[in-house]
Amino acid sequence: MPSAKLIKNPKSQNDAWVLRLYVAGQTPKSVSAFANLKRICSEHLADRYRIELIDLLENPQLARGDQIVAIPTLVRNLPTPMKKIIGDLSNTDRVLVGLDLRPAPRKG
Amino acid sequence: MKSRNNVLKVAKLRALNQGDLVGTPLPKTLTGILGLDEITFGGLPKGRPTLICGGAGCGKTLMSMEFLVHGATQFNEPGVFMAFEETEEELRKNVASLGYDLKDLTDNKKLIIDYVHIERSEIEETGEYDLEGLFVRLGYAIDTIGAKRVVLDTIETIFAGLPNPFILRAELRRLFRWLKDKGMTAIVTGERGDGTLTRQGLEEYVSDCVILLDHRVREQISTRRLQIIKYRGSTHGTNEYPFLIDEDGISVLPITSVGLQHKASSDRVSSGVARLDTMLGGKGYFRGTSILVSGTAGTGKSSLAAHLIDAACRRGERCLYFATEESPDLVVRNMRSIGIDLAPWVKKGLLRFDATRPTFHGLEMHLLRMHKLVAETQARVVVVDPITSYISLGDTLEVKSMLTRLIDFFKAHQITAFFTSLTEGGSALEQSEVGISSLMDTWILLRSIESNGERNRGIWVLKSRGMPHSNQVREFVLTDHGIELLDVYIGAEGVVTGTARAAQEAKEKAEALLHRQELELKQRNLELKNQALEAKIAAMRAEFEAEREEMEREILEGKQRAGVIEQDRIAMALSRRADATSNNRPKAQRGTKNAQRETN
Numbered sequence: 163m164p165s166a167k168l169i170k171n172p173k174s175q176n177d178a179w180v181l182r183l184y185v186a187g188q189t190p191k192s193v194s195a196f197a198n199l200k201r202i203c204s205e206h207l208a209d210r211y212r213i214e215l216i217d218l219l220e221n222p223q224l225a226r227g228d229q230i231v232a233i234p235t236l237v238r239n240l241p242t243p244m245k246k247i248i249g250d251l252s253n254t255d256r257v258l259v260g261l262d263l264r265p266a267p268r269k270g
Numbered sequence: 271m272k273s274r275n276n277v278l279k280v281a282k283l284r285a286l287n288q289g290d291l292v293g294t295p296l297p298k299t300l301t302g303i304l305g306l307d308e309i310t311f312g313g314l315p316k317g318r319p320t321l322i323c324g325g326a327g328c329g330k331t332l333m334s335m336e337f338l339v340h341g342a343t344q345f346n347e348p349g350v351f352m353a354f355e356e357t358e359e360e361l362r363k364n365v366a367s368l369g370y371d372l373k374d375l376t377d378n379k380k381l382i383i384d385y386v387h388i389e390r391s392e393i394e395e396t397g398e399y400d401l402e403g404l405f406v407r408l409g410y411a412i413d414t415i416g417a418k419r420v421v422l423d424t425i426e427t428i429f430a431g432l433p434n435p436f437i438l439r440a441e442l443r444r445l446f447r448w449l450k451d452k453g454m455t456a457i458v459t460g461e462r463g464d465g466t467l468t469r470q471g472l473e474e475y476v477s478d479c480v481i482l483l484d485h486r487v488r489e490q491i492s493t494r495r496l497q498i499i500k501y502r503g504s505t506h507g508t509n510e511y512p513f514l515i516d517e518d519g520i521s522v523l524p525i526t527s528v529g530l531q532h533k534a535s536s537d538r539v540s541s542g543v544a545r546l547d548t549m550l551g552g553k554g555y556f557r558g559t560s561i562l563v564s565g566t567a568g569t570g571k572s573s574l575a576a577h578l579i580d581a582a583c584r585r586g587e588r589c590l591y592f593a594t595e596e597s598p599d600l601v602v603r604n605m606r607s608i609g610i611d612l613a614p615w616v617k618k619g620l621l622r623f624d625a626t627r628p629t630f631h632g633l634e635m636h637l638l639r640m641h642k643l644v645a646e647t648q649a650r651v652v653v654v655d656p657i658t659s660y661i662s663l664g665d666t667l668e669v670k671s672m673l674t675r676l677i678d679f680f681k682a683h684q685i686t687a688f689f690t691s692l693t694e695g696g697s698a699l700e701q702s703e704v705g706i707s708s709l710m711d712t713w714i715l716l717r718s719i720e721s722n723g724e725r726n727r728g729i730w731v732l733k734s735r736g737m738p739h740s741n742q743v744r745e746f747v748l749t750d751h752g753i754e755l756l757d758v759y760i761g762a763e764g765v766v767t768g769t770a771r772a773a774q775e776a777k778e779k780a781e782a783l784l785h786r787q788e789l790e791l792k793q794r795n796l797e798l799k800n801q802a803l804e805a806k807i808a809a810m811r812a813e814f815e816a817e818r819e820e821m822e823r824e825i826l827e828g829k830q831r832a833g834v835i836e837q838d839r840i841a842m843a844l845s846r847r848a849d850a851t852s853n854n855r856p857k858a859q860r861g862t863k864n865a866q867r868e869t870n
Contacts, residue, residue, distance in 0.1 A: 186402040195397075218403060222410035225403050229387045232432060233402035246389075248432070249397030260394030 179203075179211035180240040184225070186218045186233045191250045195234040198251035206263050236260075296503040299347070299419070299455040302340025303333065305522030309507035310498060314479055319446050319456040321476035323467045324483030329494060329515055330459040332368075333483070334421040335361065336519050337457055339370050341419045342380035347455075349419035350411040351383045354427040358383040368519045382411040388431025395433040401441040405448060412452065420449060420456040426470050435470075443475050467499070478502045484510070493632040496522055512634035521638055523675070534558075534736075539651070539686050542577030545755035546729070549744065551737035555712055557650075558684035559735070560677050562657075562707060564691035565716030569727055570746070571690035572596075573753055574714070575653045576605040576612060578688055582651040583615040590649035591623045592640065594659040598623035609751040622647050628659045633672045636660065640676060650685060657689040657706075670706060677709050711735045719745070719767050726767035729755065745771065 183199055185192035196215065203211045218225050218233070228237050238245035238261055247260040258264040298312035307313050314320045314337075322330050338349035353361060361383060362372045375381035384407060411417065425445075429438055449456045458476050460468030467473045473480055480499040485492060495510045513522040538553040547554040555561055561578075563571050579589045593601055601623070602612045615621035624643055628636065644652065654676075661669055680687040689710070707713055712734040718725040730743045745767040746755045759766040759774045766774045 184403060186406055189402075191398055191400070198397075218406040222406045225407040225410070226384060230403035230407070231386060231388055231401060231428070232399040232404075233406075234399065235403060244392065245394070246392045247394045247396050249395050249399040252397035256394055256396040260396060 178241065179207055179238070180214070181211060182214040182216060182228065182237040182239060184216050184218060184228065184230045184233060184235045184237065189233075192234050194252065195236070195250040198254070198257070199236060202251065202254060202257055202261075206258065206261075298504070300340075300345060301337045302344050303336050303520050303522065304518075305511070305513070306496070306520070309511055309522060310479075310501065311505060314455055314457070315501070315504070316455050317450060317453040318478040319449055319454075319458050319476045320479040320481065321458050321460060321468070321472055322481045322483060323460040323462055323473070325462045325485060328462075328483040328485040329513070329520065330483060331356070331361075331423050332365070332515060333520055334423050334457040334459055335365050335370070336368075338381060338419055338421055339365070339372075339375065342375050347418035348380045348415040349382075349421065350408065350415070350417045351381065351421045351423065352408060352411075352425075353383060353385045354388070354422070354424055356423075357385045368517065370519075379415045382415055382417070384408075384411055388428060390431050393432065399434075399437065401428075401438070401445065404441075405445065409452075412454065418453075418455060420454045421459070422456065423459045424461060425458055426460050426468060426472065429470050439470075442472070446475050473499075483513075493634055512632075512637070514635055514638045516635075516638070523634060523637060523641075535684060539578075540581045541574070542579075542581035543574070543753050543755065545744075546574075546753075549731055549740035549742070549755075550712070550734055551739055553737075555686060555734075556736060557686055558681055559711035560680060560687040560689065560709065561712040561714065562689050562691055562710040563714045563716060564693050566693050566718060569716035569718055570729075570748055570753060571692070571716060572601065572655055573605065573608055573610075573748055574716070575655050575688050575690060576601075576608070576610045577753060578686075579612065579615070579621060579651060579653060580610050582686075583612075583618075583620045586620070587650040588619075588647050589615070589621045589651045589653070590643055590647050591621060592652070592654045593623060593625040594628050594654070594656060596655075597625050607750070608748050608753070622649070628663055633660060633663045633668060636663075637672050637676060641679060644679075644683065644685065651688065652680060652685050653688045653690075655688075655690045656692045658692045673706050674709060677706075722768065722770050724768050726771075728767065 181199065181203070183196060185195065199213060203213065216224055218230065224230075228235075230237075232248040234248070234250060236247040236251065236257075238247070245260055245262065247257060251257050255264070297316040298310070298314060299316045300307050300313040301310075322333060324330055335351065338351055341347040341349050351361070356364070358372075358376075365372060372381060372383065376383060386404070386407070408420070412420065425442065428442075429435055432438060446456075446458070458472060460470070460472045462482075463469035463471075467480065467482060477500070479501045482497045482499050484495040484497070486495065487493075494513050494515065496513045497510045498506045498508065511522050513520055535557040537557040538555065539557050540554040541547055541550065555578075563574055565571050575591075579591060582589050591598075591601070596604070598616075602616070605612055612621055616623065622643070624639070626636070626639070631639070640652075643649075657673065660672070663669065677687065689706075691706075710733075713732040715730055715732050717728045717730075719728045720726075727746050727748070728743050729746050730741075731739045733739075742758060744755050744758060746753050748754075756771070759771045
């Protein structure tokens with residue numbers, strides 16, 4: 163898996179969404195988080211996104227900047243406000259809530 | 271002062287550590303915190319995490335930061351401070367008051383402060399996660415400066431910031447294991463929970479060494495305490511040790527002194543009152559002993575203290591005067607009234623006053639202040655006047671414990687300590703307020719003796735270890751040249767004092783005069799008798815002389831008469847033409863003699 167790689171939708175004109183995924187090596191959680199993220203983005207954001215993948219094992223100094231504690235962590239830098247989503251992104255509903263792509267579910 | 275002490279201490283403890291290495295397999299890391307290294311017998315377990323827990327504001331952060339700062343500055347062990355609650359800027363400001371320059375340390379790569387901010391509202395959990403990010407950050411910081419020490423303060427906040435406590439627990443367990451594997455001597459702090467040492471039960475994970483800090487406020491006076499709950503594989507002091515946070519950082523006070531191995535000096539220290547010295551075996555107090563003077567108000571306790579100080583300053587010894595009820599100026603002025611001028615000693619730097627209201631600090635703070643001031647001034651004589659004002663600061667047990675430590679400290683340093691104790695009017699005089707009399711070597715009682723409508727001052731030595739001391743109750747007066755012990759007058763009801771003593775004195779004087787007069791009279795009589803005798807003898811002699819003269823005259827006359835008779839007889843014989851020589855006529859002579867006798 164490439165580190166700090168920019169995965170850009172080639173057709174994207176304006177990067178309305180900048181998503182940064184922090185992982186630490188190729189753990190199963192990281193791999194599935196990356197896969198889940200790509201799936202969700204392509205389903206919901208079409209070509210309006212950019213993903214930056216950061217492997218902390220290779221760039222440990224970057225952990226401090228975005229206040230990374232948990233791995234994997236997905237940081238939504240744009241649009242503001244900043245959002246953090248932790249975990250392997252397997253719960254799509256919650257990822258969408260976290261990314262403000264869907265209003266938080268109201269029970270009852 | 272402090273740094274020099276520290277260096278000595280560190281050297282001592284390093285030696286201790288090496289001894290430990292030989293004796294036990296557990297290596298330790300010095301914290302450099304005053305007193306903590308003593309009670310842990312060499313510091314925290316090396317390469318293992320230690321848990322410091324306690325309530326809010328008990329000094330956890332400060333203690334951990336001091337651990338790192340000392341490590342970086344004294345032991346060449348760089349450290350990483352992972353702060354979960356305060357930012358680097360806040361921390362820097364907080365410890366700047368203690369004289370620690372964190373910026374300098376971070377600039378010189380001796381210290382890294384990493385502020386971990388977790389905002390729950392920003393975080394959405396979407397599946398399984400771990401804390402590898404934290405590991406990476408910590409690992410990176412450690413590797414950057416080659417850290418040996420790590421502080422996680424307060425890692426429990428992570429439970430508030432991140433969901434799924436099960437994952438967090440497992441991850442923390444892994445974190446501590448990881449720290450151990452990396453050989454980090456770590457401090458993990460935790461907030462005290464309800465009935466548990468920490469809210470999240472961290473003590474279960476960090477099981478090598480657990481230190482509990484406590485901050486109590488009793489009657490508006492705060493006392494901080496430290497207790498080592500657990501120290502696996504090492505002996506440690508188990509008591510609650512008071513500790514202080516002041517401008518020099520944290521100092522822990524070992525509550526009990528090392529032992530009773532004080533050296534006993536046979537050197538004597540004058541009390542400053544010559545006749546009191548006489549009462550104390552002729553030479554005064556022993557050096558390095560503690561003296562308690564108790565008495566009711568206004569009996570002259572402080573004056574006695576001033577005498578001791580004056581005498582010590584005259585010998586060129588440094589003195590320290592803890593005034594707990596009066597300001598230094600007041601003490602100086604008051605003592606001037608009895609002819610003792612302490613001001614020059616203050617000016618010369620021989621005498622130092624410390625006037626602090628007892629209620630200003632807790633007991634422990636006072637104790638520490640005293641330790642510090644004694645170390646600073648190198649005093650040989652210390653006065654605490656009065657010691658009884660500390661009683662309000664704690665229960666009897668606490669006060670006694672504080673005083674015990676204080677006295678032990680003085681003894682260990684061969685400091686002559688003079689304590690005054692104010693006895694409440696009406697209470698038993700020989701009951702020292704805090705039950706400390708057993709700790710004292712010399713106990714002098716001052717007392718007002720009330721009789722004949724006046725009060726006079728009495729002094730006596732209740733005990734004085736190691737010397738023959740007077741058992742007499744003496745009266746003393748405060749004159750304009752100090753305390754003066756008066757001669758003893760014992761009346762029908764004990765020692766006579768004041769006017770009664772003066773009366774007794776006058777009476778004795780009168781009696782003495784009378785006696786002297788009687789003697790003179792007798793002497794005169796004797797002389798007269800002698801003269802009479804002499805006169806008689808003279809008279810008798812005169813009479814005798816007269817008689818003797820008479821008799822001698824008669825004898826002479828008798829002899830002459832006999833001569834005449836003889837001549838007459840010879841003449842008669844001649845005339846009768848008889849033998850001319852008298853020898854030839856004995857019969858006749860005899861006859862005449864007889865005849866003469868008859869005529870007589």
